[in-house]
Each structure stands twice: as C-alpha cells, then as structure tokens.
Amino acid sequence: MKFFLIAGEPSGDHLGAALMAGLKALVPDATFHGIGGPRMAAEGLESLFPMDELSLMGIWEILPRYRHLKRRIAETAEAVIACDPDALITIDSPDFCLRVAAAVREQRPRQRTIHYVAPSVWAWRAGRALKMAKVIDHVLAILPFEPPYMQAAGMSCDFVGHPVATATVSGPDDAALFRARHGIAPEAPVVLCLPGSRKSEVSRLAARFDEALMRLRDRVPEIRVVLPTVPGVAHMVHDMARRWPTAPIVIEESEEKMAAFAAADLALAASGTVSLELAANRIPMVIGYDMAPLSRLIIGALLKTDTVTLVNLVSDTRAVPEFLGSACKPGPLALALQGALEDMPARKAQLDAMDLTMDRLGKGGEAPGLRAARSVIRAITEPR
Incomplete structure (x- = not known):
C-alpha cells in the first residue's frame, strides 16, 4: 500500500511518525510520501519541502505568506496526484491540509482521504466539520468525545487514543x-x-x-x-x-x-x-x-x-x-x-x-499509532 501523508508542525510530525510505524507493522510493504518533520523522516519519509514552512496559526500570521502557501498547496496537490496513493492522510494543520485535499478531489473525486485530529468544533466554528466532510472521508480523533461531532457531519470517525497517554516518561x-x-x-x-x-x-x-x-x-x-x-x-x-x-x-x-x-x-x-x-x-x-x-x-x-x-x-x-x-x-x-x-x-x-x-485518553491500552493504523486500513478497505 502507498500512503501520502502531510504534517505541518511538530505535534503532527509526532502523530505521523507513530502512524507510519503502525502502518508498517500491519502492512510491511507500505511506502510513504509527503511532508513531515524529523520523526517522520526517521520512519522513512522524504519530505517534499521543510515542514516548518507550514507552522503558522491565526489569520494575521497567515496573511503575509498567503501567496507562498498557495503555491505550496498547488505543488503538494500535484505531488499527491502523481503519487496515486491508496490514501491521502492529512495531519492537523487544516488551513493547509484541507485545501490540498480539496485540490486533489477536484481532479481525483474517488481519492480516499483521511484526516488525523478532528477539528475542535466543540470549541468554535462548528461549521468546519460540514465543510471538511466535502473533502474528507474518515477522521482519526484523539479526544474521546469527538467522534459524534464528525459522524453527524457525514464522516466516519474512530477515537484512536492520544499518543501522550502511552508515551514513556522519565523517572x-x-x-x-x-x-x-x-x-x-x-x-x-x-x-x-x-x-x-x-x-x-x-x-x-x-x-x-x-x-x-x-x-x-x-x-x-x-x-x-x-x-x-x-x-x-x-x-x-x-x-x-x-x-x-x-x-x-x-x-x-x-x-x-x-x-x-x-x-x-x-x-x-x-x-x-x-x-x-x-x-x-x-x-x-x-x-x-x-x-x-x-x-x-x-x-x-x-x-x-x-x-x-x-x-x-x-x-x-x-x-x-x-x-x-x-x-x-x-x-x-x-x-x-x-x-x-x-x-x-x-x-x-x-x-x-x-x-x-x-x-x-487511553493510558494502559494499545499504542495510538497502531490503533490509528488499524483505523486507516479499515477505512480504505471497506466499501464506500
């Protein structure tokens, strides 16, 4: 199986690396393409461009770099289409990731799309879930109360646990x-x-x-x-x-x-x-x-x-x-x-x-990266 992953900040890099490790455990011949940081690189990803170009948040912070980000969106969408992956997996960074997913869907309407980390519609901008459902099939949620919000908007969603709950801590x-x-x-x-x-x-x-x-x-x-x-x-x-x-x-x-x-x-x-x-x-x-x-x-x-x-x-x-x-x-x-x-x-x-x-958040349970990988495999193998 072939996967195209996009992460835009360190927390996304952490999630992406754990997911990649889980996918490799379930699908030994899995290959990866996309954008990520050092953790994802250690799992075998060669980033299309440096991930820190996407580490922006807030309207005022994004505006000065809008044209550059727009070029990167187009470049990334073209890379996804050329890759022809079994799944496009976008990780957080919705301002960038969901625009890439939309651009890909315009040219490949049947492309399987998965978003890791549900938008915080329980906090603000509830309409984001409905907007996201236009370009995303399945969501990997890291908070236990999020799946009903995603399902109500028309996407399938699994709570996969939060990596921090099973991470090793020093003593x-x-x-x-x-x-x-x-x-x-x-x-x-x-x-x-x-x-x-x-x-x-x-x-x-x-x-x-x-x-x-x-x-x-x-x-x-x-x-x-x-x-x-x-x-x-x-x-x-x-x-x-x-x-x-x-x-x-x-x-x-x-x-x-x-x-x-x-x-x-x-x-x-x-x-x-x-x-x-x-x-x-x-x-x-x-x-x-x-x-x-x-x-x-x-x-x-x-x-x-x-x-x-x-x-x-x-x-x-x-x-x-x-x-x-x-x-x-x-x-x-x-x-x-x-x-x-x-x-x-x-x-x-x-x-x-x-x-x-x-x-x-799942302390004592199966590693979230592996739970997320199982969810990904189910999402792309089940009939639409």
Whole structure:
C-alpha cells in the first residue's frame, strides 16, 4: 500500500511518525510520501519541502505568506496526484491540509482521504466539520468525545487514543541526574517555560513569559527555569534566554527534555498539546496564550467553551488556570504560578485532573499509532 501523508508542525510530525510505524507493522510493504518533520523522516519519509514552512496559526500570521502557501498547496496537490496513493492522510494543520485535499478531489473525486485530529468544533466554528466532510472521508480523533461531532457531519470517525497517554516518561533517577548535570539543588523548584512550537507563538508570548517568571523568581528566589524547545524556534528561545539576568537552561535534545519534565515542579506553557505532555508527567501548570489582535477578535467571538486547556476539557474540570488574549499578562501569570507551586489543594486538584485525563485518553491500552493504523486500513478497505 502507498500512503501520502502531510504534517505541518511538530505535534503532527509526532502523530505521523507513530502512524507510519503502525502502518508498517500491519502492512510491511507500505511506502510513504509527503511532508513531515524529523520523526517522520526517521520512519522513512522524504519530505517534499521543510515542514516548518507550514507552522503558522491565526489569520494575521497567515496573511503575509498567503501567496507562498498557495503555491505550496498547488505543488503538494500535484505531488499527491502523481503519487496515486491508496490514501491521502492529512495531519492537523487544516488551513493547509484541507485545501490540498480539496485540490486533489477536484481532479481525483474517488481519492480516499483521511484526516488525523478532528477539528475542535466543540470549541468554535462548528461549521468546519460540514465543510471538511466535502473533502474528507474518515477522521482519526484523539479526544474521546469527538467522534459524534464528525459522524453527524457525514464522516466516519474512530477515537484512536492520544499518543501522550502511552508515551514513556522519565523517572526519579533521570530527574536526579538532570539536576546534578545542571547544578540544581535537590530542593530548588524547577519551572518549565514553554512558549510554543510556532514562531508566531514564541514572538508573541516570550516577553510576557519572561516577565512572569522574573516576578515569580522575585517571590521564590530559589527557582530554576528550564526552556525546552524544538528546532524550528530554538534560535528564538536562545535569544529569549540571553535576556535573563540569570540564564535559564535551554534544552533541545529529546532525551534531555524528558529528563527535564521528570525534574520539573511547575510549568508555564502556551495552550496546546504540551498541556497533555505536562499532564502525563504530572506537572502542575499555568497556561497562557494570545494571538494577533484580528485573530483574537474573531476567534474570541466564535469561542463556544470557557476553557481551551485540554486537561480541563478531557477531565471536565477547570483545575488548570489559563490566561487567554488580553488576560495573558505577566502579573496574573506570576500570581497563578506561585499558587500552583505553593497551594497544596490546588496542586492536588491539578494532579487528580491529569490522572483522569490520561485514563480517558487511553493510558494502559494499545499504542495510538497502531490503533490509528488499524483505523486507516479499515477505512480504505471497506466499501464506500
């Protein structure tokens, strides 16, 4: 079987790599084409162009590169048609991926199309599911409450679990070694700073996260700050770190990142999948996020939920404090961080919500990549 996969950001690269591994386990002669990052490359994908060209979010962020992205959409659609795959599998990044799927469908109406990660129609823009159903046959959902929304729009959908629920996490020995390597005292609180994996996120959140953590350090002088990052924004994170009076620890290697998570007592993070990584490691957190003013205005008007933090949504609690849009300011962030570090009932509430979240996302079950692969095979072998 031949598959064309498209991922547009690090989280999609992670999902795509796990799916590829699952497909290879079920279909040993499977071949892969498309767009992805280093994880998918390690599974055998040669990317059509660098994945980080697609790591954009928000109306204002996309507009300046619209013409370039339009060319990339056409180029990618042509590559899909030339490939003639058994399935086109698009992974998240709907602004790009669904336009490619539409362009392919215009020329190949019978092309099987699968989208990995259901759009968050339960949060905003419910019409997206109906629009997506015009070009997508089947959806792989990573949140347990999503399939009914997709099925109601006319697509088949399986909940396949979230990779974070079955991912390996580092333990106490790794945490102790991390502290020793970086000269961190055993009793010093370690705070992770995670301003996002997109350039637009880091540029918008870095200064606010900087200031919030400096204010926290004024109140809790012994804290040590660690900044895990990914290749596409590493240079921006290093610039962020250089502005600090006492330099934080910047981590780029994946194994060192896992050890940092094991050592951490608290995190300040951008909204997104990283909140689930923190939950898997049982790290209390504060979430902050903002967009360009136009994006904030439009999305704010359409938002249907009172929280966007996945731990809150999956656990059906509001245990994790979040500060979105104009509320994302250093002062409130710093106060919430201090509370998440020192308020024991609040910390316990977060930990309980995290444990419930992991159970609901498939902890202890079959690996999501393999579950997703089984779903893909069923979707393309069953009669239409």
